[in-house]
Amino acid sequence: MADEPSKTVKAIETPTRLEYTYSPGRASTRFLRNMERKKIMGQKCTGCGKVYVPPRGACPRCGLPTEEEVQVADTGTVVSFTVVRVPSDSIQLELPYAAGSILLDGADIPFQALLRDVDVADIRMGMRVQAQWVDDSELGPTFQNIQWFHPIDEPDVPFEQFQEHL
Ligand SMILES: [Zn+2]
Incomplete structure (x- = not known):
């Protein structure tokens, strides 16, 4: 009976959970305090x-501290993107949805954010977008102040202008 193929264990579930406290450090703390405003x-x-953006306190290329603070815009350009169509237990969003690599105006390094208020079929590299902030009453020292990015009515940026920032 032990050799019966239908009784073979093929997978087991082992739920795990990790809780940790993150200390943001000086550069991230200043960044998050400004995000609150x-x-x-x-x-x-x-x-x-x-x-x-977000700053880490040092340049990974030069190894120098990045002490000069500069404000960047909440508008930017989609330099690449991913459309998620495969369901997963860990995904709470309605499918399909898109995540973009956003290069904010004034920044040199893109970061990942949700793209919404747009049909995923219309998303393209070079598309201009703007941050969708939470209500002012909900602002806190967190990156989650920006809920997602949505398209704005501006011409696409040519690939040559952002190819160094992919
Ligand atoms: Zn540098």
Whole structure:
């Protein structure tokens, strides 16, 4: 009976849970305090001049501290994107949905964010977008102040202008 193929164990479920406390450090703390006031502050490298958002306190290319703070816009360009169509227990969003790599105006490094208020078939590299903030009453020291990015009525940015920032 033990050899009966239909009784073979093929998978087991082992639920796990991890809780941890994250200490953001000086650069991220300043960034998050500014986010609370709807200001997106990047940090500029004194060596290569690149602006990092969110800042990490040092330039990974030059190894120099990024001490100069510069405000960047809440508008930007989609430099790449992914459309998610496969359901998963960990996904709470209605499918399909899209995540984009957004290069904010004034920043040199893109970051990932949701793209909404747009048909996923219409999303393209170079598309201009703007942050959708939470209500002012809900602002806190968190990146979640930006709920998603939505398209704005501006011409697409040519690939040549953002190819260095993919
Ligand atoms: Zn640098």
